[in-house]
Amino acid sequence: MISGEMHLGTGEEAIIAGVVAHVREGDAMALDHRGTAALLMRGVDPVLILRELLGRPDGLCGGMGGHMHLFSKEHLAASSGIVGAAGPTAAGFGLAAQYLHPGAFAVAFFGEGAMNQGMLMESMNLASAWNLPVVFVCKDDDWAITTQSERMTGGDLNERARGLGVPAVEVDGLDVIEVWEASHAAIERARSGQGPTFLHARCVHFEGHFLGLQLLRLVRDPLREMPGIALPLTRSFVHPGGAAVGDRVAGLKEVVAAVLSTLRDPRRDSTNDPVQRARETLLSDPGRLLELEERIEEEMDEVLASALAEARS
Ligand SMILES: Cc1ncc(C[n+]2csc(CCOP(=O)(O)OP(=O)(O)O)c2C)c(N)n1
Numbered sequence: 001m002i003s004g005e006m007h008l009g010t011g012e013e014a015i016i017a018g019v020v021a022h023v024r025e026g027d028a029m030a031l032d033h034r035g036t037a038a039l040l041m042r043g044v045d046p047v048l049i050l051r052e053l054l055g056r057p058d059g060l061c062g063g064m065g066g067h068m069h070l071f072s073k074e075h076l077a078a079s080s081g082i083v084g085a086a087g088p089t090a091a092g093f094g095l096a097a098q099y100l101h102p103g104a105f106a107v108a109f110f111g112e113g114a115m116n117q118g119m120l121m122e123s124m125n126l127a128s129a130w131n132l133p134v135v136f137v138c139k140d141d142d143w144a145i146t147t148q149s150e151r152m153t154g155g156d157l158n159e160r161a162r163g164l165g166v167p168a169v170e171v172d173g174l175d176v177i178e179v180w181e182a183s184h185a186a187i188e189r190a191r192s193g194q195g196p197t198f199l200h201a202r203c204v205h206f207e208g209h210f211l212g213l214q215l216l217r218l219v220r221d222p223l224r225e226m227p228g229i230a231l232p233l234t235r236s237f238v239h240p241g242g243a244a245v246g247d248r249v250a251g252l253k254e255v256v257a258a259v260l261s262t263l264r265d266p267r268r269d270s271t272n273d274p275v276q277r278a279r280e281t282l283l284s285d286p287g288r289l290l291e292l293e294e295r296i297e298e299e300m301d302e303v304l305a306s307a308l309a310e311a312r313s
Pocket of ligand 1: 112
């Protein structure tokens, strides 16, 4: 029922939960194209979010924002589908906090692909020069749509931040407690006027770039998908005209290597799932885990029923 692409934050849960748990009244959030989880955690009405995803006029942004441009003035939260835009937004929020709400801070969430956007680097530079209360959180899943980051990113991201005078902290993005502790320290630093911090947290997007990504079929079951790829590949390989034989062989090798590399893809490994990890920790208290899971399921059913019933009427 949702038209267009749908970017989920599946795999980022520990980062979002660990950071947003510290956000309170007067603090601000600048989000990227995967903003729904942070808004839910911040307390934005999930029915309003769902109605927005459905493009309804009674959605969070009047149905005009869609899932990539969700705003809540009440919660000082703004998202954007423009990669890197969380940087200037958070720097602006941070500047306003410095003047109007001392003690408040702003968080920027973005992927590692956004680290190659000038506006994000400019914002980190200003945040450093002006000592702004901003925490820059890089959710590094190693991919920007279909490009692996190592193919387009020079140097080390932590060193890049340090080069702008922003202290960098490496944190396990799959471990909610580690993120909670590291972000607590960074946020307290910002609140007490000591300036910005860069948190670098690795994670794995289990659904790939967006829901229904074709490449994920390959990742999940490469051997089954191979026959479907082999025929068109062979046809294009022997197609008369076009590239020289040497170039075709090189191209074919690259495609086969890419398919084989999916066998080692971290998205095939459930130990990279932060929710699974949290669930395993909670197994020491099975009664509490069961109660939590039942309550969450009930809440989700209620929200879905409410948003969809009205959508159909
Ligand atoms: C300025 C800009 N350039 C390009 C795009 C197209 N685009 C959308 S998402 C994306 C990849 C972003 O990668 P990353 O920042 O690592 O975030 P991820 O999607 O991996 O969470 C790109 C290039 C865009 N939306 N905005």
